[in-house]
Amino acid sequence: MDTINPAAPTLDAVLSPTNVALQTLSGTKETNTSVWINNIEIIPVNPSTTWTYDFYLSEGENNISITCQDSAGNESDEASTKIILDTISPAVPTLNEVITPTNISIQILSGNKEASSSIWLNGTVVISLNLSTDWSYSYNLSEGTNNISVTSCDAAGNQSSAVTAIIEYDPNTYVDAGNASGTEDGTETHPFNTIAEGIVTVPPGKSVIVAAGTYNEKLIINKGIVLQGAGKESTFINGLGYAGNLITIEADNVTISGFTIDGNNSTSVGIYFNNYSFISINNNIIQNNTSYGINYSNSSPTIENNNIKNNNYSGIEIATGGAGIIKNNSIVSNQYGIRTCGNSSSEITRNDISNNSNTGIYCRESATPIISYNTINNNSYGVLIDYNLTWGALVNPDIGGGEGGSVGKNNITGNSIHGVSNETPHTIKALYNWWGDAAGPKYPRNPNNTTISSDWAYWSATGGDIGFYPWLSAAP
Template sequence: MKLQARYLAGLVLCLLCSEAFSADIYVSANGTDSGNCQNSSQPCQTISYGIGASSDGDTVHIAPGSYAETGPIAINNSISIVGPQAGVDARQRVILGYSEATINIGHGFVVNANRVSFDGLQLVDSNMYAIQISTGFHGATIQNNIFRNNPNSLGLANNGASPLVVSKNAFLNGKVSAAIIVYNGNNYPISNVIVSDNLFRDNAPVAIDFEGWGPTATHSNITIENNNIQNSKYGIIFQTTGSSIVTGNTFENPPEITAIGIWIIGSNDGITVTQNSFSGGSYGVYLNQLSGYANSNIDVNRNSFGNFSEGGVGASVMPLQREGFASCNWWGDASGPKYPLNPDGTGAALVGEFELTDFEPWLKTANLNGICGNEPPPPPDDSKTSPDFAGTWRAGDKCLVISSDLIATKSSKAFGPIRIKSQDGLLMSFGTPLEPAGVYTRALITYDGKKPKFQEVRLQGKNRLKVDEYYKFGNRNPLNHFDTETYHRVRRCGWKKHVFPPQPKPNPSSVSSTQAQLLPSH
């Protein structure tokens, strides 16, 4: 017991000592580069000297004033660098004006450590990166800073062990390349990045650039949310990026300039664009493929598209798993997008070889959370349902809603409402840890109340459910031959309980003779 007590006492003492060794270091333009700079009345004069005097856990305080150093300034310890406006949203300071620590380091800060933070600074007129994070590190926090007139304000790298957060900054008058760009992105993938609540204004040519190279997605788990991106030739560029989301952002460009809100170049797999507002420039969202590398699992849903010189959504090459990828958007008018397949549409245009199933249904009002097409509204919380209710498959607090319309397949066959009951596990919404998109689940599927069939189902993106015959469990039924590629329209619902009205069976009198011949018989 005595040894244990001594051990605990030593451990507490050690922790106290560790905290005691976390020092505050002070820098002022009127200071002197001597000593350890740990006395606020005896600060360093240069930022490089103050950072050189720091150790893991220290905080370097930079007083208001102007600092011009050649750099680069290497940061080799896990430290915090705070300015006089630490904790004050940079977007607010741009409007009102504050006393700043204005830093001009020709070759910028180079971060060679984990969990380094920058807060409340103004970084201007660098020659390359204002802040460059070297590959192999993680967990940086860059918040409440103003960036002005830099070729690249941030060169990002993050190995994913902990999130890299870029929040509440203002990126102004960027030049040459991008306000935010992946550092050495062709060779080093980046993951677990959050870019939120920032202002990007007049950045030429790119505000946020997640580019890499190759046939498959390498960058992953990128969240870009609640940013305001103004007057940038390219708001966001994605290439070789997967499992990422862009949500709640506003993209604003003058209508006369050549600009794209989000450019999805190629080799991207699993990018969700939702709840954003696009206006001005050439396109809101544009998709193509580079060097033959296609995009897949791209979802552009529940966004608002305003006026563009070309179109709200354009595509030179459609994404794989395309059905419904641009559905449930507000196109600026209840008539939907302007496109030959929608002759009454007067909203923002579609440009490319679209099919009707790519973009219908659409929102009839500007409420991005409103009813899309003929879907029922969310029920009250006291509603009840069963896991295999007709038209619904649910697991936990998520569910899929299967279209109640006649469902066309690649073999031009049509079927009535369907019921799905999993036989070997959970069929979840797209991208959840328990059942990611593309993983097969065995299921019993009932078509229009007929005898259940044992088949394979898997999600492909948010809006496609692929159904194949399950060969290992009996012979194929010749009356229901799907050419191994049957697709159903699905959507996610965000409420925990859902009840559908009884699904009517198809009325043979309302089905064409060709369709009637294709309906399964038992």
């Protein structure tokens, strides 16, 4: 007779709570025994020492008792466990109102949730399971459109439906002189009403975007930004009542575009900078300054597609160390169109340099500008190469065929005194240009001067002349 009870079975670890109704239960048992769950035989007597069984849970609390019986009917002590089946999703969390658009990259998202749940943001858990019914999370926005999806998840793994929001993050700063609402934060919805506020607020590398209007401000740009106007015909920076520089650049990587920059015969310089890199000034009107439209040194800017006019001295003043490229500008009705001074070495190409009361392009000291493809018309002097003993004779513009690589192709016509005037004691190269007549320019001791209608290539100093042959026989 067998009256000895078999050893109690074991039950491998179970997951509780769970949202999976079908659970595989397993463990070990004594050989030649059966397995019973809640007094129901689920595995008959067999010699194995392991067991496994798929058990369907009921919603809620499932109390499980597991015993073994041998062939004589002796029953073991039980192994027991409790598994909670929870298939009910938690309530949808709430998301407090978000600000959109915004220029603040870090946003605090917050709301309510069901107790004993976690918070997931765009599929990633950001707040672990906890008893609180409130939640808050610091979220770093990406530039542009941010799609936000917030769900809750309970301990069983049930996930709620999502609450969603869209946040537009625009790190640029907006300015509109017409904003009289009293609410200003630099966003497109609530712009500042002065450009200076925009410059202070905007992060480096981003833009201050200025709506059409008039801005009576004196500006210092001290970080690398784009200052973008709505258009040069509609967006005005006005210097009335100010002196000195209307705009001073004090940083690398600055672009100014889309403005009328008007000194109103009050400021001395429209735009000034010294020793800064990657400066771009384009698509502006720069006018009515008592000295210079643009004045720079020790820098290599790109100055293009501007209308620089009616400045009392120079449209552009390039001082020591000035280089860069000046192209596709209209530089008219100043006293001097462009003055190149010191050891400057800018490239001047494809500009209309006309109707300046003194000189279109003035060169002095040791300046070596490269001059090509320009229209240089109706000035007193088209190009004047100045000289005195104090400066020495290092000034040497390349107007075509010289060491700087100019291809000429300048249209030098209608200048009332000289098209090109060389006052130095050395030769200035000005080949491949149009002088207004197929016979070439007038020049000293040319017997045909009285019969041709071209501009002068003039020199007077011993040893100084102008190399102008070959010239173009028609306008470029």
